[in-house]
Amino acid sequence: xxxxxNILKLAGNNQTKNSESNSSSxxxxxxxxxxxxxxxxxxxxxxxxxRLIDRLKNDSQFFRSSVQLAFVLLCAWIGIEFYLFMQxxxxxxxxxxxxxxxxxxxxxxxxxFMGLLHWGFTGMLNTxxxxxxxxxxxxxxxxxxxxxxxxxxxxxxxxLSESLWMLGQQLFKKNITVWQWLDYPLRSLKYLLLFFFxxxxxxxxxxxxxxxxxxxxxxxxxxxxxxxxxxxxxFALWTIIILMLASVVIKNFWCRFLCPYGALLGIAGLFxxxxxxxxxxxxxxxxxxxxxxxxxxKVHQIGQARLNNEVGQVWSDECTSCMRCVEECPVKETLVxxxxxxxxxxxxxxxxxxxxxxxxAVTGLGILTGHWKNSISKDEYQFRFQNLDSPLNxxxxxxxxxxxxxx
Numbered sequence: 296x297x298x299x300x301n302i303l304k305l306a307g308n309n310q311t312k313n314s315e316s317n318s319s320s321x322x323x324x325x326x327x328x329x330x331x332x333x334x335x336x337x338x339x340x341x342x343x344x345x346r347l348i349d350r351l352k353n354d355s356q357f358f359r360s361s362v363q364l365a366f367v368l369l370c371a372w373i374g375i376e377f378y379l380f381m382q383x384x385x386x387x388x389x390x391x392x393x394x395x396x397x398x399x400x401x402x403x404x405x406x407x408f409m410g411l412l413h414w415g416f417t418g419m420l421n422t423x424x425x426x427x428x429x430x431x432x433x434x435x436x437x438x439x440x441x442x443x444x445x446x447x448x449x450x451x452x453x454x455l456s457e458s459l460w461m462l463g464q465q466l467f468k469k470n471i472t473v474w475q476w477l478d479y480p481l482r483s484l485k486y487l488l489l490f491f492f493x494x495x496x497x498x499x500x501x502x503x504x505x506x507x508x509x510x511x512x513x514x515x516x517x518x519x520x521x522x523x524x525x526x527x528x529x530f531a532l533w534t535i536i537i538l539m540l541a542s543v544v545i546k547n548f549w550c551r552f553l554c555p556y557g558a559l560l561g562i563a564g565l566f567x568x569x570x571x572x573x574x575x576x577x578x579x580x581x582x583x584x585x586x587x588x589x590x591x592x593k594v595h596q597i598g599q600a601r602l603n604n605e606v607g608q609v610w611s612d613e614c615t616s617c618m619r620c621v622e623e624c625p626v627k628e629t630l631v632x633x634x635x636x637x638x639x640x641x642x643x644x645x646x647x648x649x650x651x652x653x654x655x656a657v658t659g660l661g662i663l664t665g666h667w668k669n670s671i672s673k674d675e676y677q678f679r680f681q682n683l684d685s686p687l688n689x690x691x692x693x694x695x696x697x698x699x700x701x702x
Contacts, residue, residue: 310701320472326579329597332627339441355618355643359447362651363454370451373398381521384680395676395692397667399517402561404556406508406516407431408496414505415660421508422670429661433654434556442564444650446550446557449617455539456547457589463543469542472591481552492625511687511694511702514671515679535570546589561612568634570608571620577629584620584630594620594630606636613675616650618643 328350336345337352351358373654379393400406403424410421420428437445446453473481499507500573507513521529541548550557573584573594584594597607616632621643624630631640641649661667671679682688687696 352644366449399424400424401430416501425666433657438560438563442567442616442618443560447617459542459545485558489558555644574632583623587619587623
C-alpha cells in the first residue's frame, strides 16, 4: 500500500507540472493488487554468490552496470597491454616486449569503416587492422538485433557519459533539458558527421582503399592515437574537459549531439525486432517511465496517437534499451521488451545476455577464424617506431603521402 501511495504522489506531481501544457492528461489510476510489480529486494538468507546471481537475474540496472563495469575493465586491460607495448616500442626495443593487443583497434573507427567497405568490394578482410572491422561488425550486429543497446550496455564512452550526468544530478538535483526547438538541430549534428565520414569513405575506389589500408600511416594509426592522448595539446585537452563538463549538466551531451557512432547505431537499431512496448490497457499513466528516460523519450505517450491502439512501441532512434523505464514501471507486463506487439515479453536478463552474447559471438568468430591479429611483425613494428616522425606516417590534409614497397 505504501508503494502505491508513493507512486501516486510522484505521478500526481508529474500531472501537476504538465497540467498547464497538457490539460487533457489522463488521470492516474490506482494499481490493482494482482498487477503490482514488486521491486527487487536482496534476500540476505542466500549465500553471497546466490544473492549475486539472484540480483543479476532480477535487477536489470544492476545487471547492466555489471556489464558496463566488465567492459570498462576489459578496455583498461587492453589499455595497460598497449601501454606496455608502447614502452617497448619507444625504448627502441630495450624494454621487455609485450605483444600489441588487437582489441586496441576498437578505437580506430575510420580504419574499421574502410576495412568493412574494402571487405565488401574485394571479399577479403584486410590484415592491417582486421580486429577493427570485426569489432565494428559486432557493434552493428548488437544494434540490429537489440536496438542501440551497445551505447548503454557496453560502450566505455557511454558509461563515462552516464556517470557524468548522474554526478550532475547528485550535485545540482537535476539535469538541464535542452529546448525541443534546439534539441532537434543539435541531434542532427551527429548525423551530419556520420554522413561526412560515410560519404568520404564510400567515394573511395578499391585502389584508394588499398593504398590507405596498407599505408605506413594506417599501420601506426593506433600508435598515433595513443600519442595523441599521451602528448595531448592544451586545445585538445580543453575540448575534452568542456565536453565532459557539458555532460555533467546535460544528459549524454556527446552521445546525443555529436557521436557519429551513435548516429550509425541509431539507424541500425531501427531494424531491430525488439522494442520497448507499452500496454495502454494496464498503464496507470504515472509517467515515471518518461521521467527516468535518459534520452528524454515520451515513453508514457506511446500508443496514444490512436484511441483504439492498446499497445505501442518505442521507435525512437535515441532509445538505447537501457531498461530504466522498464525497471521503473510499477505495473506487471505493462512496459516490457517484445519483438512484436503481441509476442511474449523478453526478460531484461535474457535481453542483456543477448547483447553480450551477440558481441562475444561475432568477435569470437573473428578470433577463431584467424581474422583478429594483424600481419605486422615485431621487426616491422620496431622499424615503424624508429621512423614515427617520418612524413609518411602523417595524414596530410586528408590524403595519404605516396609510399613505396619498402616504406
